[in-house]
Amino acid sequence: MRYRRFGRTGLNLSVFSLGTMRCLADATTLQAVLERAIAHGINHIETAAAYGASEAYIGRALRALGYPNLWLTTKILPAGDARHVQQQIEQSRQRLGVDRLDCVALHGLNTPEHLAWLNTAGMATLQQYQQQGIIGALGFSSHGSLPVLLAAIETGLFDFVNLHYTYFQQRNAPAVARAAALDMGVFIISPADKGGQLYRPPRDLQDLCAPLHPLHWNYRWLLSQPGITTLSVGAATADELAFPLAVADQVEPLSPEEQAVADRLASAMEQALGAEYCRQCYECLPCPEDIHIPEVLRLRNLTLAYNMEEFGKYRYGMFGRAGHWFPGQPADRCTDCGECLPRCPSRLEIPRLLRQAHSQLQGQSRPRLWQGI
Numbered sequence: 088m089r090y091r092r093f094g095r096t097g098l099n100l101s102v103f104s105l106g107t108m109r110c111l112a113d114a115t116t117l118q119a120v121l122e123r124a125i126a127h128g129i130n131h132i133e134t135a136a137a138y139g140a141s142e143a144y145i146g147r148a149l150r151a152l153g154y155p156n157l158w159l160t161t162k163i164l165p166a167g168d169a170r171h172v173q174q175q176i177e178q179s180r181q182r183l184g185v186d187r188l189d190c191v192a193l194h195g196l197n198t199p200e201h202l203a204w205l206n207t208a209g210m211a212t213l214q215q216y217q218q219q220g221i222i223g224a225l226g227f228s229s230h231g232s233l234p235v236l237l238a239a240i241e242t243g244l245f246d247f248v249n250l251h252y253t254y255f256q257q258r259n260a261p262a263v264a265r266a267a268a269l270d271m272g273v274f275i276i277s278p279a280d281k282g283g284q285l286y287r288p289p290r291d292l293q294d295l296c297a298p299l300h301p302l303h304w305n306y307r308w309l310l311s312q313p314g315i316t317t318l319s320v321g322a323a324t325a326d327e328l329a330f331p332l333a334v335a336d337q338v339e340p341l342s343p344e345e346q347a348v349a350d351r352l353a354s355a356m357e358q359a360l361g362a363e364y365c366r367q368c369y370e371c372l373p374c375p376e377d378i379h380i381p382e383v384l385r386l387r388n389l390t391l392a393y394n395m396e397e398f399g400k401y402r403y404g405m406f407g408r409a410g411h412w413f414p415g416q417p418a419d420r421c422t423d424c425g426e427c428l429p430r431c432p433s434r435l436e437i438p439r440l441l442r443q444a445h446s447q448l449q450g451q452s453r454p455r456l457w458q459g460i
């Protein structure tokens with residue numbers, strides 16, 4: 088395991104962090120996962136008040152293990168007044184069984200309304216906790232748009248950021264760069280699952296990434312970037328940890344062999360999509376029907392270029408169901424109004440491509456692992 092400084096928090100975190108959204112089966116399983124994670128050199132656990140019993144299970148496991156040397160991050164929703172925030176913090180401390188919370192993140196700073204909450208007494212209360220040393224570092228997670236992410240970073244209120252960023256979704260690259268420039272810690276959310284269900288990749292993707300497994304390729308691509316501190320790794324059982332962590336000591340720049348994978352992936356994308364390649368410039372937004380055109384077409388790109396259809400269906404099935412956690416309506420809402428067309432520098436026939444994507448990717452909707460607000 089290698090370790091990196093978590094920006095101005097000063098913490099020296101393992102380059103993989105144990106995310107506990109998936110360890111929800113029971114306290115015994117979580118303890119086994121935690122023990123194995125520690126044995127692999129992981130020194131950072133990430134949880135949230137909203138992850139069901141996760142905090143309570145972690146608290147129990149920490150007690151059973153005699154409070155090992157670990158850093159903890161928990162998250163609370165950016166909502167409510169000072170009293171509400173106080174309750175959230177006290178409950179998290181109680182469930183986790185700790186006096187001090189090393190890192191607290193606002194969970195899902197996703198919208199302009201959440202940004203406005205930063206000017207309320209709720210946020211001031213968090214800052215008071217930090218001044219008193221009850222909270223070590225303050226950060227935020229976001230599933231929102233790049234402008235919201237950048238605005239939150241620019242407030243200067245936060246020591247670290249948790250965000251989505253992988254080889255297969257590079258939209259947030261400017262936020263990673265800006266956070267690193269401001270000496271903030273950068274935590275990558277779910278690079279394996281929401282990053283492409285890379286623990287069970289399609290054959291086409293495996294061939295393109297060979298000799299690396301696509302999961303390891305994506306991890307290496309992320310770890311080769313010094314501005315990124317740590318990647319979340321989830322595990323439902325202790326045995327699931329060994330495979331992802333096989334690259335936990337590889338943080339150097341991409342080797343020529345790894346760079347060749349990047350080149351192959353890029354050229355496969357160009358070849359498969361040709362003139363219908365959505366280059367993710369986001370110029371087409373906004374859509375009056377609230378269709379997240381770039382994200383629908385990103386899933387289409389991945390499906391056609393790498394056969395990532397199962398992943399495409401998984402994410403597509405969330406449109407219209409997850410609110411600000413995954414914004415946008417299903418693509419069959421398109422009315423052919425044509426507003427997006429002149430804005431697309433690639434001159435894509437957006438409504439036709441959306442219809443195609445909808446017919447390929449619509450399927451059974453999946454329940455979410457936890458229900459945020």
Ligand code: SF4
Nearest residue numbers: 374421422424425427
């Ligand atoms: S044509 Fe369809 S996708 Fe484009 S702006 Fe109109 S409704 Fe939205």
Ligand code: SF4
Nearest residue numbers: 365366368369371431
């Ligand atoms: S403007 Fe065109 S290329 Fe850019 S994201 Fe929208 S559809 Fe894709």
